[in-house]
Amino acid sequence: GVQGLDADTLREMTQKSLELINSWCKENGLSLSALKTHSVMFTWRRNWRDHLTSPLKVENTEIEIRNSTKFLGVTLDSKLSWNEHIDLKCKKAKGILMQCRRAIGPCWGFSPKTMKWIYTA
16 A cells, blocks of 8 residues: 555655556546545544645546445445444345335234135135
C-alpha cells in the first residue's frame, strides 16, 4: 500500500498512481469512470480529512472519499474491522429467514385438513 507521514503526501502519491492507471487504461482502450470510483483511507487516525488540501481526481473529476467500500463481496471499512461486513451479512440472512417464515407460515408442513383434501382429491 501507499504510506506517508501526512495525508497530503499520501494524496500526492495516490494521485500519481491514478494518473498512471488512467493512462494505461487509455492505451489499452479502457476508461476509468470517476462516478463509479471512490477512495477509502485505511487508517486509525480520526481527523485525517482535515489535513487534505485537495481531493483525488480522475480527469478533473473529483473522487468521493468514503468510510467503507465493497471489494469482491467483502465490505472493508477505514479501520479494517469486520463490524460493517458482519452487520450487512446478518441483516441479509435475517431478511431471508423472514421470507422463508412468511412463505411457510406459523407451523411446518400441511395442516391435517389440507392433507385429507389432497388425499381424497
